[in-house]
Amino acid sequence: MIKSNHVIGVDIGGTNTKIGLVSAGGKIELQRNFRTDKYKGGPDYAENLAREIKDICAAVGDAAGCRGVGIAAPNVNFLKGTIESPANLKWGTFDLVGELKKYIDRPVKIVNDANAAALGELRYGLAKNLNTFVVITLGTGLGSGIVINGELLNGSNGLAGELGHLTVEPQGRLCGCGRLGCLETYMSANGLRRSVLYFLSQRPYDSELAHISYSELSAKAIAEAAAQKDALALDVLDFTVRILARKLADVVVCLDPQAFIFMGGVANMGEQLFAPLRTYFEESLMPVFRGKIRIIHSKMKDGEAAILGASTLVA
């Protein structure tokens, strides 16, 4: 067998699946995307994913295919290697690794998507010189991956780093997890949309956002309105950033990390988000920690950190 220097990294999202052919140096040399939501069941999806992986390996003319497949997916039980009833996939609990191995005679490993992103930052990103940090992905929800002394924190049930489910308000908004007031019901794309509606319910605003229905409203529209100094969008952003700052301060007294690294669609708001976040974060911190912990925006493209991080599982 010719030894390949390539590995495959896969990022499975609710809408799209991204497959990257990753070089030994951590470069995504080739990428293909396909619709995740076209498949009704796990086995159908796995069969197609295997075909796409073989295609991408063949395309690069590498006789050995690739050395292995690392997968980032939502709701992964790291200890069992299964995907457990992810809200966005509707496939039920499903042994993706087992299914893929029917088609692919190479090591296949799977990890939670935000944990994969943390591994990607650790190996190839802003965390290359860090050993204790937290990656937070701000998309539809809020995901997180924690690295302690250069190792991913898995926890005793394979479920550590679910910071989207820190409680903000015990009697607050209903969360997908079944509880009330979780952080991701405030700080996420959906959280921002809910906050726009809440603020409009409390007082009148002369805002473009008042003309958009809840189902049409997007985090992007809110970010654009904030950039235009729309009062409603600015109030929502201020409200949200204060909540996030407070919960990050709680994470700090627990972990004492060097940095929080943000990525995902909502993080693309950039300094409009990070400038006030740094201010409120410093105010919220226990004094001994002030000035010591960085809040930074990942330099990787969407999905890149997860693809690269997943690929490190088999590199």
Add this chain to the structure above:
Amino acid sequence: MIKSNHVIGVDIGGTNTKIGLVSAGGKIELQRNFRTDKYKGGPDYAENLAREIKDICAAVGDAAGCRGVGIAAPNVNFLKGTIESPANLKWGTFDLVGELKKYIDRPVKIVNDANAAALGELRYGLAKNLNTFVVITLGTGLGSGIVINGELLNGSNGLAGELGHLTVEPQGRLCGCGRLGCLETYMSANGLRRSVLYFLSQRPYDSELAHISYSELSAKAIAEAAAQKDALALDVLDFTVRILARKLADVVVCLDPQAFIFMGGVANMGEQLFAPLRTYFEESLMPVFRGKIRIIHSKMKDGEAAILGASTLVA
């Protein structure tokens, strides 16, 4: 030099200093206590501590003295080995290890008291078969030590595991750290005392505790009143336990530990504290964690876990 099988473990509290001669098997064979608060300065205190350590080593007739000294103290900066302005000692920042080494020609190491307790539980206590857990000491304040995969979590500034400073209410009670609403302003001996006053400020109670001044009120009196079904004490306990349960649930989504181990004066309330705590904790947990994480009461005597844990630093 004759090789000794003994090490010294020291637990420095605001009132008392406890010195234990610890055998290779983790037994405290001899213990001496002296008043910490008799000494106005760090150097005076260190000189006396060195004398006491030499005395206890001589008393056991061990020609080699002991193999080393491990110290548990409040506000230790683990990375620098200094005690940093502990509220209860009034000595300012102070290099105890450096001072002791003037008198003792053996390895001397120092660690935060709650972290020492976690090491003591890990090596000799209820955590012998655990690898990821949190020790919480409920005394005047609330201290904590976190163990991840069998290793103490130090954090990037040597300050991890300050769970007494998780924020409960951003506009809440003034904490010694300078912020508002920290967990230890509610869940600790002082927190319970403050809650008694708060509840009395809100409505009348026919309670023995209403006849005790704030300065005379103790956590022990509150625990005794609760044991007698005093309505005020029961309301305070219920209020406090709900707060603690909620913050422990936050720690769980971060760390996914196997257990929380409680110790210290307030924990001696026993099942009166732990039975409702377990109920509220389960209710507060993100559903995936329910039924998976234990809340237990240390079997070690007060100070024993810290002495034993400190001794493991040089064992």
